[in-house]
Amino acid sequence: MxxxxxxxxxxxxxxxxxxxxxxxxxxxxxxxxxxxPSFGLIKKVTEALSIPVFVLIRPRSGNFTYNEGEFEIMKQxxxxxxxxxxxxxxxxxxxxxxxxxxxxxxxxxxxxxxxNFTFHxxxxxxxxxxxxxxxxxxxxxxRVLTSGQQASAEKGVELLQTLNALAKDGIGILPGGGxxxxxxxxxxxxxxxxxxxxxxxxxxxxxxxxxxxxxxKFFDETIRSYSDVATIQKILKQTNPSG
Numbered sequence: 001m002x003x004x005x006x007x008x009x010x011x012x013x014x015x016x017x018x019x020x021x022x023x024x025x026x027x028x029x030x031x032x033x034x035x036x037p038s039f040g041l042i043k044k045v046t047e048a049l050s051i052p053v054f055v056l057i058r059p060r061s062g063n064f065t066y067n068e069g070e071f072e073i074m075k076q077x078x079x080x081x082x083x084x085x086x087x088x089x090x091x092x093x094x095x096x097x098x099x100x101x102x103x104x105x106x107x108x109x110x111x112x113x114x115x116n117f118t119f120h121x122x123x124x125x126x127x128x129x130x131x132x133x134x135x136x137x138x139x140x141x142x143r144v145l146t147s148g149q150q151a152s153a154e155k156g157v158e159l160l161q162t163l164n165a166l167a168k169d170g171i172g173i174l175p176g177g178g179x180x181x182x183x184x185x186x187x188x189x190x191x192x193x194x195x196x197x198x199x200x201x202x203x204x205x206x207x208x209x210x211x212x213x214x215x216x217k218f219f220d221e222t223i224r225s226y227s228d229v230a231t232i233q234k235i236l237k238q239t240n241p242s243g
Contacts, residue, residue: 001187001192001193001194002022002023002194002195003020003021003023003194004021004024004174004176004197005024005025005197005199006025006030006034006196006197006198007024007026007027008026008028008029008030008037010041010044010045010048012200013026013045013048013049014048016199021051022051023051023054024049024051024052024054025054025056025090025118026041026054027056029061030198031219032219032221033061033121033221034058035058035059036055036056036057036059036074036077037055037056039080039084042080042081042086043084046085046086052087052116053087054086054088054089054118055077055081055086055088056091057074057077057078057089057091058120060224062224063221064092064093064094065095065096065101071093071104074093075108078091078111079111081115082112087115087116088115088118089108089117089118090117090118090145091112091117091118091119092108092119092120092122093105093122094125094126097127099127099132100119100126100132102135102139105119105139105141109139109140116143117140117141117143118141119136119141119143119144120145121146121176123144123145123146124146124147124148124149124177125149129149129163130162130163130166133167133171137170137171142172143171143172143173143194144163144167144171144173144174145174145176146163146174146175146176146177147160147176147177148163148175151177151178152177152178153175153179153187153195154178154183155178156175160173160175160187160190160192161190164190164191172193172194174194175187175192175195175196176195176196177196179196180197184197
């Protein structure tokens with residue numbers, strides 16, 4: 001069984017290969033479900049590893065419905081990943097009603113070629129998983145990363161098995177979400193050929209700082225944060241009254 005490790009740093013990626021993992025999905029900011037890693041991180045990891053490196057292409061946290069500028073960023077990041085020698089792309093786009101944005105996802109798949117393309121866990125938000133699976137098969141995606149539309153892949157194993165049966169050899173079903181040593185064998189016994197894990201551990205590197213850098217208001221999947229024109233103008237008016 002292929003074990004893909006979701007790595008959020010050079011250390012994590014190196015540890016994945018050292019431990020015997022078969023593939024790495026590289027991202028940043030696991031706390032928000034992952035976003036596209038930096039150019040420097042991608043370059044360093046692809047140079048350091050001999051196992052395949054797939055890269056998450058997600059320009060921000062929040063939903064998976066992107067404006068034109070964000071979509072252009074995604075395309076530029078894919079081109080960069082191809083230039084850096086990555087083995088695969090992990091991405092996808094949804095419409096506002098959470099159905100797959102077929103036009104844009106098809107464009108990402110075509111741009112990624114000949115690299116492998118995994119449609120990421122945005123799949124877990126689609127209203128009709130069977131319909132979405134068929135659409136991705138038709139578009140030529142190589143696999144779908146999904147928890148079976150549940151909080152964890154273990155809880156979603158019934159749908160995962162249904163999707164695996166429907167997929168046959170047309171597309172891979174990659175279970176991911178809460179897979180750990182205690183339940184990993186469940187997926188092997190259910191005839192999945194690969195799994196996605198983070199295998200994360202927490203290490204305290206310092207005492208809690210008096211001045212925190214985290215902001216609780218941003219840790220909410222129902223919001224999208226951005227700098228507001230009107231608010232900036234108000235600040236400028238206060239700080240530069242004659243400007």
